[in-house]
Amino acid sequence: MTITQDSSAPLIVVVGITGNQGGSVVNALAESSKPYRIRGLTRDVNKPAAQEFAAKGVEVVAVSLTSDNATGAREAFNGADITFVVTNYWEHLDVNREVAEVKMLIDQAKTVGVKLFIWSGLESIIKVSKGKYPNVHHFNGKGEITEYGRHSGIPFVNVQSGWYASNFAKLDGMKPKKQADGSFVLALPVGPQTLLPVLDTPHDYGLFVQEAIESPEFGAGSEVLTSGEDITVGDMVSQLAEITGKKITFARIGDEEFLAATGLPRSVALEVLESLKYHEEWGYYAGKTTDASRRHLARPTRTWADFVKSTNWSSILA
Numbered sequence: 344m345t346i347t348q349d350s351s352a353p354l355i356v357v358v359g360i361t362g363n364q365g366g367s368v369v370n371a372l373a374e375s376s377k378p379y380r381i382r383g384l385t386r387d388v389n390k391p392a393a394q395e396f397a398a399k400g401v402e403v404v405a406v407s408l409t410s411d412n413a414t415g416a417r418e419a420f421n422g423a424d425i426t427f428v429v430t431n432y433w434e435h436l437d438v439n440r441e442v443a444e445v446k447m448l449i450d451q452a453k454t455v456g457v458k459l460f461i462w463s464g465l466e467s468i469i470k471v472s473k474g475k476y477p478n479v480h481h482f483n484g485k486g487e488i489t490e491y492g493r494h495s496g497i498p499f500v501n502v503q504s505g506w507y508a509s510n511f512a513k514l515d516g517m518k519p520k521k522q523a524d525g526s527f528v529l530a531l532p533v534g535p536q537t538l539l540p541v542l543d544t545p546h547d548y549g550l551f552v553q554e555a556i557e558s559p560e561f562g563a564g565s566e567v568l569t570s571g572e573d574i575t576v577g578d579m580v581s582q583l584a585e586i587t588g589k590k591i592t593f594a595r596i597g598d599e600e601f602l603a604a605t606g607l608p609r610s611v612a613l614e615v616l617e618s619l620k621y622h623e624e625w626g627y628y629a630g631k632t633t634d635a636s637r638r639h640l641a642r643p644t645r646t647w648a649d650f651v652k653s654t655n656w657s658s659i660l661a
């Protein structure tokens with residue numbers, strides 16, 4: 344554990360320490376051989392995750408990073424050498440809010456002289472697909488933010504998050520579903536050859552942020568594409584079956600069937616549907632490979648099989 348209070352060490356301000364990505368960033372930096380001061384932001388310092396980090400030497404600060412709170416953001420970023428910013432689109436489903444909040448954070452980080460702004464962005468699917476898939480707002484908004492950050496003048500790195508491995512264990516539309524004969528089917532509106540950069544996010548996302556900070560190959564202007572393993576959905580299902588010992592097969596289903604199976608409001612389900620179809624046609628990272636981004640990690644990432652082995656599937660495959 345190398346979290347230090349020594350003022351000669353760089354101060355990293357991490358948004359979302361109680362979440363998957365922010366928590367992973369703090370853990371990776373704490374395990375680095377380099378010393379860091381870490382300030383972690385949350386709206387609720389009493390959350391167990393916030394308290395645990397405070398006990399490990401993180402300066403935990405309460406702030407709500409809404410676009411009308413530029414003063415709070417400026418104070419939270421004050422003195423930072425580096426900031427890490429993630430949003431939680433799924434909490435409000437409002438792309439305009441997401442974009443406005445991060446633009447404000449970029450502006451405030453610039454005002455206080457942050458030397459590196461690390462952003463958890465995604466591709467603009469509407470742009471890459473030339474308008475074919477217009478409804479994936481959680482990607483499109485992040486793409487717009489990336490453009491803004493790149494032109495803002497602040498040193499800016501985009502560390503895109505891969506596909507959360509946990510989606511297949513947590514999301515109703517993606518979990519394997521029990522059939523009348525006792526077997527399971529994992530059904531998606533895409534073919535089994537669809538390739539995904541699967542990431543055990545809480546375990547490994549932070550390694551890539553650490554790499555962006557510490558590796559000379561990255562840094563200002565660069566892009567880091569995170570992935571524990573690039574693997575097809577068909578292979579994921581085969582490995583899940585083999586490791587758990589359950590009969591699980593993959594099935595391609597129609598769009599309407601998938602929309603209904605998600606259990607989500609139609610507009611939200613449409614985001615998920617279009618994102619999957621985009622991944623099949625263009626690739627999650629729009630055809631860019633993840634090899635270079637995996638080259639200088641401090642330790643190996645978990646593969647899909649590692650994730651399956653470390654997950655309790657008993658209630659999901661009951």
Ligand SMILES: NC(=O)c1ccc[n+]([C@@H]2O[C@H](COP(=O)([O-])OP(=O)(O)OC[C@H]3O[C@@H](n4cnc5c(N)ncnc54)[C@H](OP(=O)(O)O)[C@@H]3O)[C@@H](O)[C@H]2O)c1
Pocket residue numbers: 358359360361362363364365384385386387390406407408409429430431432433434465481504505506507510
């Ligand atoms: N599922 C996927 O496959 C996937 C793939 C790539 C990217 N993503 C993206 O990942 C993002 C979610 O990241 P995550 O998994 O780390 O989320 P998470 O686990 O839900 O955590 C969100 C964090 O953001 C903080 N936060 C939210 N609103 C805030 C506000 N107004 N002020 C201050 N802090 C705030 C929360 O802090 P407190 O609650 O403690 O205040 C929490 O720590 C989404 O935008 C999603 O689009 C998901």
